[in-house]
Amino acid sequence: xxxxxxGENSLYQAALDVPVDAFGIPVIxGENSLYQAALDxxxxxxxxxxxxxxxxxxxxxxxxxxxxxxxENAMAGIREEAADVxxxxxxxxxxxxxxxxxxxxxxxxxxxxxxxxx
Ligand SMILES: [Mg+2]
Numbered sequence: 001x002x003x004x005x006x007g008e009n010s011l012y013q014a015a016l017d018v019p020v021d022a023f024g025i026p027v028i029x030g031e032n033s034l035y036q037a038a039l040d041x042x043x044x045x046x047x048x049x050x051x052x053x054x055x056x057x058x059x060x061x062x063x064x065x066x067x068x069x070x071x072e073n074a075m076a077g078i079r080e081e082a083a084d085v086x087x088x089x090x091x092x093x094x095x096x097x098x099x100x101x102x103x104x105x106x107x108x109x110x111x112x113x114x115x116x117x118x
Contacts, residue, residue, distance in 0.1 A: 032090065032094060035087070035090045035091045035094055036094060038091060039091055039094055039095070044095050047088070047091050047092075047095070048092075048095070050088060051085075051088040051089075051091070051092055054081065054084040054085050054087075054088045055085055055088075057081045057084065058078070058081035058082055058084070058085045060081075061074070061077040061078045061080070061081040062078055064077060065077065065078055
């Protein structure tokens, strides 16, 4: 495998010097191997479509729960779809590069908002 020299993930890849697949997706061993295998099997484009679908299913499950907040089935539906979205987010991180830094900034912003409200 070759390291991709340019493109949308080049900074991420250059920083980590990781090998990439035919789609330019970083190949990461270990806990991400299942996610990587999914990307290798179906490709990034299909997995982006899958991420869109799973997000829409979570939105629908939340709407269903709001209509019937006492329903255990509706709550279970949210958990199931949230798990699907989580799995897709892990694959998204392999496609876009990690977004831990962005997440930290958002959490810091949230902390600030919560402190303002005290
Ligand atoms: Mg789903």
